Amino acid sequence: xxxxxxxxxxxxxxxxxxxxxxxxxxxxxxxxxxxxxxxxxxxxxxxxxxxxxxxxxxxxxxxxxxxxxxxxxxxxxxxxxxxxxxxxxxxxxxxxxxxxxxxxxxxxxxxxxxxxxxxxxxxxxxxxxxxxxxxxxxxxxxxxxxxxxxxxxxxxxxxxxxxxxxxxxxxxxx
Amino acid sequence: xxxxxxxxxxxxxxxxxxxxxxxxxxxxxxxxxxxxxxxxxxxxxxxxxxxxxxxxxxxxxxxxxxxxxxxxxxxxxxxxxxxxxxxxxxxxxxxxxxxxxxxxxxxxxxxxxxxxxxxxxxxxxxxxxxxxxxxxxxxxxxxxxxxxxxxxxxxxxxxxxxxxxxxxxxxxxxxxxxxxxxxxxxxxxxxxxxxxxxxxxxxxxxxxxxxxxxxxxxxxxxxxxxxxxxxxxxxxxxxxxxxxxxxxxxxxxxxxxxxxxxxxxxxxxxxxxxxxxxxxxxxxxxxxxxxx
Numbered sequence: 479x480x481x482x483x484x485x486x487x488x489x490x491x492x493x494x495x496x497x498x499x500x501x502x503x504x505x506x507x508x509x510x511x512x513x514x515x516x517x518x519x520x521x522x523x524x525x526x527x528x529x530x531x532x533x534x535x536x537x538x539x540x541x542x543x544x545x546x547x548x549x550x551x552x553x554x555x556x557x558x559x560x561x562x563x564x565x566x567x568x569x570x571x572x573x574x575x576x577x578x579x580x581x582x583x584x585x586x587x588x589x590x591x592x593x594x595x596x597x598x599x600x601x602x603x604x605x606x607x608x609x610x611x612x613x614x615x616x617x618x619x620x621x622x623x624x625x626x627x628x629x630x631x632x633x634x635x636x637x638x639x640x641x642x643x644x645x646x647x648x649x650x651x652x
Numbered sequence: 653x654x655x656x657x658x659x660x661x662x663x664x665x666x667x668x669x670x671x672x673x674x675x676x677x678x679x680x681x682x683x684x685x686x687x688x689x690x691x692x693x694x695x696x697x698x699x700x701x702x703x704x705x706x707x708x709x710x711x712x713x714x715x716x717x718x719x720x721x722x723x724x725x726x727x728x729x730x731x732x733x734x735x736x737x738x739x740x741x742x743x744x745x746x747x748x749x750x751x752x753x754x755x756x757x758x759x760x761x762x763x764x765x766x767x768x769x770x771x772x773x774x775x776x777x778x779x780x781x782x783x784x785x786x787x788x789x790x791x792x793x794x795x796x797x798x799x800x801x802x803x804x805x806x807x808x809x810x811x812x813x814x815x816x817x818x819x820x821x822x823x824x825x826x827x828x829x830x831x832x833x834x835x836x837x838x839x840x841x842x843x844x845x846x847x848x849x850x851x852x853x854x855x856x857x858x859x860x861x862x863x864x865x866x867x868x869x870x871x872x873x874x875x876x877x878x879x880x881x882x883x884x885x886x887x888x889x890x891x892x893x894x895x896x897x898x899x900x901x902x903x904x905x906x907x908x909x910x911x912x913x914x915x916x917x918x919x920x921x922x923x924x925x926x927x928x929x930x931x932x933x934x935x936x937x938x939x940x941x942x943x944x
Contacts, residue, residue: 515756515760516756517754517760603723605719607720608724611724611727611841617731621727627738633748633751641748642880645933648878650880651931
């Protein structure tokens with residue numbers, strides 16, 4: 479018995495939907511995502527540290543893996559930019575970032591108190607709470623100044639990169 | 653990764669909805685509290701505030717609070733350890749190695765600070781908020797930069813896993829501090845002082861439980877290897893210390909015995925497939941360690 483034209487159309491549409499669904503599922507299964515697992519990372523035109531930096535990536539940025547070659551990966555950013563990244567700077571799990579959702583929520587409940595008591599006392603490294611603690615606990619001025627200098631000590635990301643380059647570490651390895 | 657994504661989808665929707673609802677509650681709670689105060693009902697305002705305080709006291713410590721707690725504990729660490737050894741080249745070097753490792757840790761965005769304690773005992777400490785200390789005695793036992801990287805990586809592991817914050821959270825609960833974040837520090841400085849003194853004692857005298865130390869060892873090796881250091885270098889350091897006094901707990905007293913730590917480090921090297929690369933940078937280390 480032959481089916482009606484309406485039934486034939488319905489069958490065709492069902493088959494089309496299944497095909498589209500399958501192709502989407504296969505596409506998802508093949509695409510591998512990784513995330514930048516370093517404070518900063520460079521996307522390069524080639525797979526050596528001597529290749530031109532084409533983009534600066536940030537912690538947590540999602541990347542689609544196109545292929546791997548030794549310690550390097552060719553990736554595509556969300557914006558569609560392609561390039562190479564040193565594989566040790568990515569992770570297959572999404573980083574959680576700073577405050578967790580729960581911690582952020584805690585902060586929203588106590589925002590007034592927190593901002594009142596942790597405001598910086600100025601250019602010093604110690605905040606109001608730790609300064610108050612130092613007074614209460616009888617911590618000497620000498621120790622306070624030491625921790626202050628420790629907290630205020632600054633090294634730039636560029637200095638760290640230069641240190642890695644000189645030591646031929648990470649992507650600067652030969 | 654696929655499984656994680658699926659779990660995130662399944663758990664994420666109700667969790668996300670729950671968080672949004674709670675966040676909305678925080679806004680509603682503050683509005684109600686202000687309205688009650690304006691309408692001349694301070695008792696009701698206080699009751700509403702108390703509800704929010706109770707909820708927030710059960711939530712994890714945020715980075716703002718972590719910073720103040722960590723700085724306060726750091727003050728005690730320095731006070732009890734004979735002060736800092738502030739040789740400029742050494743301070744810069746330890747900070748460069750530490751920042752290199754921290755940048756590829758599981759919490760790279762924190763502002764890390766590294767310093768050398770003027771103390772001849774062999775130890776290292778980390779406080780919340782990114783403060784890492786190594787003693788002069790420990791640095792004298794290290795032979796190369798790869799060992800130092802894993803030592804600092806161990807301490808960064810304590811920070812990334814929020815081990816001390818877990819201790820603080822439990823201590824607050826035991827002490828009956830149900831107030832939100834740091835509000836109690838202003839209202840009753842003695843309560844805050846007692847909290848800091850208790851957790852500092854835990855850090856300097858008692859140490860974490862062995863599970864946390866072992867986890868920090870694993871992470872120290874992983875973080876150093878991510879930078880490109882020879883992952884097997886840390887074994888050399890631990891073996892050297894075990895050779896000094898066997899498994900005597902007075903050495904590195906706040907940590908598990910060396911045999912257990914060496915076995916764990918060997919296990920992580922094996923499971924990650926790390927090979928000995930020889931990248932230990934002994935010369936760069938010795939140029940600076942001569943200033944100890």
